[in-house]
Amino acid sequence: MEDNDYIRRWEDLDIDILVKIFQLLDIFELTSGISRVCSAWRLACCDPLLWKTLDLSMLRSNFIKIPLEPFVYVDGRSDRTLTRILKISLSLSQQSIMTLIFHFNLYVSDEQLTYTAERCPQLRRLVLPAWNRIKKPGMCKAIRGWKELESLTMPCIANPPYILEEISTHCKNFSELKIMGPCDIFFASSLAAFLPKLRVLSLRCSMLYKDVLILILDSLQHLEVLNISHCVLMEALPAPQQKRIIKEIDVTIRQKASRLREFLTCMEDSCVMCQRTRTDEGLIRWYKYEEGLWKTDEGECWGYSLQNESNAIVFVRCGRLKFCTAMSK
């Protein structure tokens, strides 16, 4: 009798308590064990509270670099793991995912991306820093499905217009962009052409030419926040010298940036991140540094995650910082 009462109690346990418990567990626990226990737990696993953010930033591909496109070969087992986790989590989330974060070294394939896009129509925020294995049609198809997309973290790509054009056509609320890699004049002019209403732009930890920065400040009239923290700022010079590093931001740039709500800069010699950007020649190799460092950002909306006491990943918004505090040695 007592045993039956016990079973009844557990099944009667409020769904919000179960959800509270499940919020403390990671994606692996949710997709492998919890959702397959019983119908009551399965129901709790489908609670939208658990799936507002699908954070796969602890999941990395097991890969080796190869000399031909797509320049990475991903081990079959890690591909299967990702497919399995995507399949289960997208089934449980029941289209309630609004933030999707992929690890810097998680090489998503075309099929995986389109499968995800079809099942995340509410997506507002996407962090996809590596898309070597995604072809142009796959990316376009995914963006067409994300009509609510507002924010994107993407790698520097050789042919930016197609993706930016898709975003401008299909994502009417799009306002935040973070580029992980050098932003050249071609990228900047593509931004000006297709995303003139962009409000937040982060180019941190990369090589940036002065004329590119000026073009961004001149052409993106709706820009409110620009983060160029730890960038190697360069200036193109006439023939024999070719280029030089700018040590501090000049009056022209300051003047143009004065209209911004936030202009985040850090060019300190004592700053560890600035040193790293220079060492890596404006093309920071994130895999060499602390795990999760690639996710940090000085801007108000780019602090992707914090570890809470139980190792659960929680989506948070960073507090606003006017200037980056240098990470001194």
Next chain:
Amino acid sequence: MSEIDMAVIKPEMMKPYIWLETSDGSIQQVEQEIAMYCPLICQEIIQKGMGSSKSCAICLPQRVSPVTLSLILDYCRFHQVPGRSNKERKSYDEKFIRMDTKRLCELTSAADSLQLKPLVDLTSRALARIIEGKSPEEIREIFHLPDDLTEEEKLEPLKNTTDDPRIRLLNRLYAKKRKELRERERLKNVEVEEEHVDERSVDDLLSFINGNDGDPKEVKTSKNKKKNRRKKEQQQKNSSLKEASEVNKVEVNGQSIRHQSAEADRIAETSNSHTEDVFAHREFDDGDIDDGIDPALKEKIDREVEDFARRLNSDWPERMQELLSSGQERKMMLFTPNGNSFLRRNA
């Protein structure tokens, strides 16, 4: 409780004890100060003036049994004392949740119904730790839960239907190895043209060209020469940084990314011999090299690749073996601790 709330309390309500009725109908007297640590009880006292006598005892929610109530009151008694340090509280909490799973579940449920958030958080974390790393079967056993899901609902993982591209990858590795050998041969010829005296015998040189074990010191010396030459060339340049993006290539975070083209796709599909030609004209930059990897790990990978090559070749038809024979005869130079190898990154 705020000062405003305290001001609302009537003088007759300000008694040291209040009366609480649990789910089984039993009524017990509790210190008001402790009981008011629970928001639900506090609300009942302030808003409804309940609990002042046995006849108007506060009816607690269904899930609060006398046993769980006494546990909750113990928790409140400790935590409402103001002067305690965080360390003391943490230590108490750890001891407090050392109980069987059944009681922990009941306590979570009761604390939730009394809106006692700190205790709900504490017990939830304890339950999460119990659940962590357990299979569905183990969880069912621990919590005595029914197995009432269908096979479809259990969401078995997808089968992998994609073709295994390892063979093509191995071809590429062999092609790169042959390219490196040719490159070394070319460099050696250049050095001969520059009238550098080489004290090695013709046999030694031939064995080196054919990929047999040469003198490691000699190899190291030539590498150092190359390094020094590169350093000098770099110092001569005024530019402090390399151009980040070349005409047709951008390296992003250690990954080479190029303009997508049908040509590249076509090359990827071609035979081994064709791939060899493609590799012959390509420079490998720093992005293709993985430094800082444990030599033991490198050796392990070397062995795995050799073993894989052996198994692969035993299964292939003879004509395919002939295609790769030039690569197999030589020592595996690609995967050496000093070589520029494609290695699995411990990122």
